[in-house]
Amino acid sequence: MERKIRVLVAKPGLDGHDRGAKVIARSLRDAGMEVIYTGLRQTPEQIVSASVQEDVDVIAMSILSGAHNHLFPRVMELLKDKGVDDVLVVGGGVIPDEDIPGLKAAGIAAVFTPGSATTDIIEFIKNNLKRRE
Amino acid sequence: MSDTENIKKGLEAYDAGVTKALAKFSERKKEFSTGSKSPVKRLYTPLDDAGRDYAKDIGFPGAYPYTRGVQNTMYRGRFWTMRQYAGFSTAEESNKRYKFLLSQGTTGLSVAFDLPTQIGYDSDHALSQGEVGKVGVAIDSLADMEILFDGIPLDKVSTSMTINAPASVLLAMYIAVAEKQGVGPDKLEGTIQNDILKEYVARGTYIFPPEPSMRLITDIFAYCSKSVPNWNTISISGYHIREAGSTAAQEVAFTIADGIAYVDAAVKAGLDVDDFAPRLSFFFNAHNDLFEEVAKFRAARRVWATVMKERFGAKNPKSLSLRFHTQTAGSTLTAQQPDNNIVRVAIQTLAAVLGGTQSLHTNSKDEALALPTEASVRIALRTQQIVAYESGATETIDPLAGSYYVESMTDRIQKEAEAYIATIDGMGGAVKAIERGYVQQEIQDAAYTCQMDIESGEKIVVGVNKFQIEEGPPKGLLRVDPIVGEQQSAKLKKLRAGRDNGRVDSALAALKAGAKGDDNLMPLILEAVRAYATLGEICDVLRAEFGEYQQKVIL
Numbered sequence: 241m242e243r244k245i246r247v248l249v250a251k252p253g254l255d256g257h258d259r260g261a262k263v264i265a266r267s268l269r270d271a272g273m274e275v276i277y278t279g280l281r282q283t284p285e286q287i288v289s290a291s292v293q294e295d296v297d298v299i300a301m302s303i304l305s306g307a308h309n310h311l312f313p314r315v316m317e318l319l320k321d322k323g324v325d326d327v328l329v330v331g332g333g334v335i336p337d338e339d340i341p342g343l344k345a346a347g348i349a350a351v352f353t354p355g356s357a358t359t360d361i362i363e364f365i366k367n368n369l370k371r372r373e
Numbered sequence: 374m375s376d377t378e379n380i381k382k383g384l385e386a387y388d389a390g391v392t393k394a395l396a397k398f399s400e401r402k403k404e405f406s407t408g409s410k411s412p413v414k415r416l417y418t419p420l421d422d423a424g425r426d427y428a429k430d431i432g433f434p435g436a437y438p439y440t441r442g443v444q445n446t447m448y449r450g451r452f453w454t455m456r457q458y459a460g461f462s463t464a465e466e467s468n469k470r471y472k473f474l475l476s477q478g479t480t481g482l483s484v485a486f487d488l489p490t491q492i493g494y495d496s497d498h499a500l501s502q503g504e505v506g507k508v509g510v511a512i513d514s515l516a517d518m519e520i521l522f523d524g525i526p527l528d529k530v531s532t533s534m535t536i537n538a539p540a541s542v543l544l545a546m547y548i549a550v551a552e553k554q555g556v557g558p559d560k561l562e563g564t565i566q567n568d569i570l571k572e573y574v575a576r577g578t579y580i581f582p583p584e585p586s587m588r589l590i591t592d593i594f595a596y597c598s599k600s601v602p603n604w605n606t607i608s609i610s611g612y613h614i615r616e617a618g619s620t621a622a623q624e625v626a627f628t629i630a631d632g633i634a635y636v637d638a639a640v641k642a643g644l645d646v647d648d649f650a651p652r653l654s655f656f657f658n659a660h661n662d663l664f665e666e667v668a669k670f671r672a673a674r675r676v677w678a679t680v681m682k683e684r685f686g687a688k689n690p691k692s693l694s695l696r697f698h699t700q701t702a703g704s705t706l707t708a709q710q711p712d713n714n715i716v717r718v719a720i721q722t723l724a725a726v727l728g729g730t731q732s733l734h735t736n737s738k739d740e741a742l743a744l745p746t747e748a749s750v751r752i753a754l755r756t757q758q759i760v761a762y763e764s765g766a767t768e769t770i771d772p773l774a775g776s777y778y779v780e781s782m783t784d785r786i787q788k789e790a791e792a793y794i795a796t797i798d799g800m801g802g803a804v805k806a807i808e809r810g811y812v813q814q815e816i817q818d819a820a821y822t823c824q825m826d827i828e829s830g831e832k833i834v835v836g837v838n839k840f841q842i843e844e845g846p847p848k849g850l851l852r853v854d855p856i857v858g859e860q861q862s863a864k865l866k867k868l869r870a871g872r873d874n875g876r877v878d879s880a881l882a883a884l885k886a887g888a889k890g891d892d893n894l895m896p897l898i899l900e901a902v903r904a905y906a907t908l909g910e911i912c913d914v915l916r917a918e919f920g921e922y923q924q925k926v927i928l
Contacts, residue, residue, distance in 0.1 A: 254488035254504050256577015259617050259704070262817055263824045265928050279926040280577050281492075283500065305488055306743075306853065310503025336743055337846035354708040354741045355837045357828050 245273040245369065247298040250287045251280045252315065255305035260332065264300060267358035268365070273298075284314040291319075291327060297371050300361075303333040313346035320347075326370045332356065380419055391415065408662030409620035410822070411785065417777035425780065430675075434770045436690075438678040440671050440783065441771040442729040443694040448767035452480075453725075454732035455757045456533060458700065460485035460510035461744050462857050464520035467510040471525060473747060477754055481563075483533040483734060484521070485509030486543070491578040493539045493912030496861030506857035508744075509535075513865055514907045518546040519553065528556040532563035533608070533698065533732075538580035540567040541589055542911050545899040548601065552903075564605035564654055564698070567593060570631040570803055571610050573922065574812045575617040580912060583804050585919035587638045589894060594639050594649040596895035605654040607635060608698060611673075615658035616704045618820020621669040622786045624658060626793030627803075627812055629676050633794070634803040636685055650681060651691035659721040659728070660702045666721070667773050668782035670697070670728030675783070676790050699725040700734040706741040710836035711847060714738040715752055722760050727773055733757055743850040810927045817927065865907065872905040880904045881914050888918040 249265040251258055258280060269275045276294050278287065291299050303311060312331050319327065331343060332352035340351045350364055405413040425431070432438055435445030444450060457479050460467045471482055486509040489501035495513050496505045505511050512518055522532075527550065536543040544565050548558050569586040572579040579586070590607065597606045611619075611628035619627065632653065639649055657673065660666055677695040681687040701721035706714045715738050725733050735753040737745030745753070761767055773779045793815075800806045807813070826832035833839045880901040887897045901911050 254492055254494075254500060254578075255508075256488075256572070258577065259820050262928060263618075263821055266817075266821050267824070269928070275928070277926060277928050279924045281500075281924075305504060306507040307503035309855070334741065334743070336850055336852075354706075355834075357838075358824065359828060 245298065245365065246276070246294065246296040247273050247300055247365070248276050248278065248287070248291045248294060248296040250278045250282050250290070250299060250301045251303075252282050252284060252287055252301055252311040253303055253305055253307045254281055255303055255307070256280055257304040258302070260304070261302040264302070264332070264358060264361060268300075268362060271362045273365075284311060284318055287315055288318040288322060288324075292322060292324065297328060297369055298365055299327055299329045300365075301329070301331045303331070303335070306334070308333060308335050308343065309339055312343050312348050316347040328365065328368055328370050330361070330364065332361075377420070377423075384418060384420065387416070407621070407665040407782075408660055409622065409665060410826075411620075411622075411665070411782075417781055419777060421777050421781040425784070431774060431780070437682065437693060439674040439694050441774055443674065443696055443731070447729060447770045448726070448761075449770070452761045452767065453730050454481040454531065455479050455754060455761075456481040456483045456698070456732045456734055457750060457754055458483040458485050458535065458734045459750070461487075461508075461851070462506040462510065462853050463860060464510055464512065464517040468521055468523055468525075470747075474750070474754070475525070475530070477751060478758065479754060481531045481533065481732060482525070484535065486534070486536055487511045488578065490543075490908060491536060491538070493542075493580050493908060493916075495865055495907050495909030496858060497865050498909055502858065503855075505861055506853050511857065511861045512543070512546070512908065513861060514868055514905050515546050515549050515902050516864070516868055516905060518543075518550050522550050526556070527551045527554055528560040533566075534563065535566045537566050537569055537572050537576075537578055538586065539908060539912055540565045541593055541895055541898045542902065542908055544593065544601075544604075545895065545902040548899060549902050558601045559603070561601055562603045564608050565593070566610060566656070567607040568610045568631065568656075570634060570807060571613050571628075573807050573924075574627070574816065575613040579922045579924075581915065581919040582922045583808070585915070586922075587635075587804070588642075588891075590635060591639050591642045591644070592893045592895050594652075595642070595644055596893055597652065598644070598648045604652065606649065606652045608654050608656045609635065610656040612656050612658045612700055614816060615660065615702065617816050618704075618823060619816045620819050621660065621662075621665050622789035623793065623815060623819060625669055625673045625676060625786060626790035626797075627816075628655065628657070629673070629680060629790065630794050630797045630803040630806070632677065633680060633684070636681075637802065640685065646681075646685045646687045647689040647692050650685075650687055651689055654731075655695055655697035657697050657699050657730075658702050659699045659725040659730075659733075661705050661717060661720060663720055663724050663727075664773070664776075664779055665782060665786075666724035667728045668779050669786050670725075670730070671771070671774075671779075671783045672786035672790065673697070674729075676787055676794075696731045698732045698734070699728070699730040701725070701736045703736055703740060706736060706738070707834060707837050708741040708847075710842065710844065711738045711742065713836050714741070715756065718753060719756050719760070722756050723764065723766060726760055726766050727771075729771060739847065739850060742847050744853070746849060746851045808925070810925050813925070813927050868905060868907070876904040877901070877906045877910070880906055881910060884911065885914050885918065888915055
């Protein structure tokens with residue numbers, strides 16, 4: 241049997257807005273993925289260690305507080321430090337368009353902003369996994 | 374033939390006509406429903422009013438059960454307080470924004486704090502990195518608070534502060550700034566949000582577990598009833614519950630269930646209900662479905678009045694009347710075609726006003742993208758002013774009363790809310806229901822349904838899943854300079870070097886001793902604040918004594 245796609249949905253930083261993260265988590269689960277949701281206030285260190293421990297294929301992070309430019313790249317750095325290069329990392333939240341190129345350069349594969357459909361996110365994940373095949 | 378029989382006959386004839394028409398043209402949808410997915414009938418008539426007793430169930434403005442409003446003249450006396458939630462970056466920057474807002478005709482201030490402040494960390498704490506000054510102003514000590522209100526006489530404005538877990542500390546700072554201005558605490562008017570229960574379920578800025586959190590809240594009730602008598606000691610909030618995805622009826626239900634828990638805690642601590650209940654206030658969301666929202670506000674007043682009278686035996690009319698602040702629904706704002714948000718906010722404003730709000734914040738069009746600019750805040754404020762001065766909605770009280778539709782929806786929301794409250798009572802109250810994740814699960818289910826309805830096209834969001842256009846990236850968004858974090862850290866270093874550290878240490882030691890016992894903590898916190906102890910230092914003392922809340926993660 242094919243292994244299910246494993247996703248860590250994470251809320252980095254102090255932001256408490258988790259409606260989006262939870263809706264995404266549930267829709268990924270309904271799409272047949274195995275989802276681990278971290279809960280609020282995760283440090284980049286906690287997110288990276290959870291991703292290694294849970295052996296996930298994907299990390300999906302959500303920030304609505306504006307701290308994305310600090311926290312998203314920090315997660316990428318820590319992954320690199322651990323030698324992890326086969327995990328797909330995506331982000332979402334209230335993120336100005338002009339910040340997206342910088343986040344992508346840091347290694348965030350895609351950034352989903354308000355109004356994104358869960359179906360698009362599911363498609364993106366399925367089509368861009370790094371570990372499959 | 375009686376009136377009712379005539380109406381019944383008329384309705385039968387109407388229905389027959391409808392059946393014929395439907396045979397030729399079907400309606401737009403098979404089933405019609407409100408924004409919260411409650412069924413809506415084709416037509417409401419006096420038959421829907423059957424069994425309602427006007428004097429008992431609806432009554433008059435300023436009188437039990439307050440369905441029609443809490444004051445007897447409402448907006449004919451004066452308009453609601455136009456209160457724009459604002460704050461970002463440093464105290465200096467936010468002070469400028471407040472002065473701008475006051476110059477544009479806002480009638481009350483509303484302070485947004487950044488996340489480190491809301492969670493009780495100083496700006497130089499490791500967890501504050503990247504968050505300082507982002508979603509609100511960074512306040513580390515009384516020194517920042519002095520700058521925040523510089524040149525703003527605190528006996529002349531009313532100030533609302535969105536602060537929960539460390540509400541006592543920020544209230545103490547406000548009292549201390551007033552002291553320095555020569556304004557006594559009895560002259561202060563304003564509100565602290567101070568509603569921890571909704572933080573656990575919907576907003577996330579909790580620090581301590583429920584029990585010590587309830588104690589801090591009760592201490593504030595007791596302290597203010599004697600020393601800061603015109604202060605609203607809590608703003609029991611449905612706003613964030615709704616933003617997290619709840620329905621209108623759930624918003625009323627969970628908010629009032631939280632309210633019941635606070636009153637219970639205070640009564641158990643030995644306070645007389647009529648000593649503190651007049652200063653309890655509420656905070657609701659104004660969403661898109663105009664009529665359902667108006668019905669929601671009316672139902673909320675009636676449910677609260679009934680609870681306070683029948684459950685708690687409150688006698689003071691002020692204890693029975695639900696006064697509330699409203700904010701338009703942030704979650705309805707779209708990043709796509711942001712100018713459309715101005716129209717959404719106008720409809721939501723009308724809902725709040727027709728629902729009899731006591732104060733209102735209108736969101737700005739660019740808030741799905743960033744913090745609002747001055748220009749977009751001005752439009753948001755002008756929207757309130759246009760409804761106040763031009764729409765005519767303010768000239769009579771509760772103008773939608775008697776609408777067959779609105780009255781029957783008011784009854785429906787009351788009934789649904791009371792059923793939820795009964796379920797929560799059965800679990801042992803709001804604290805227990807939250808601890809077992811019941812409230813969170815209900816909200817999440819509603820949020821998920823809403824998102825799926827948008828994706829299936831059952832729910833239309835203009836510009837998002839219909840009427841889309843190609844558009845370039847938005848221009849002119851407000852950016853908070855990342856240097857703010859360093860500036861605050863530098864300020865803190867200077868503060869810690871320059872203050873009387875002996876006085877700080879003894880104030881913090883006294884607070885620690887107080888936290889172990891059961892003295893009212895407000896005077897001890899006030900003394901620590903006056904000594905320029907930082908917010909983080911004060912909260913660390915309480916963390917050590919009270920422990921920290923561990924979120925129940927539910928999917």
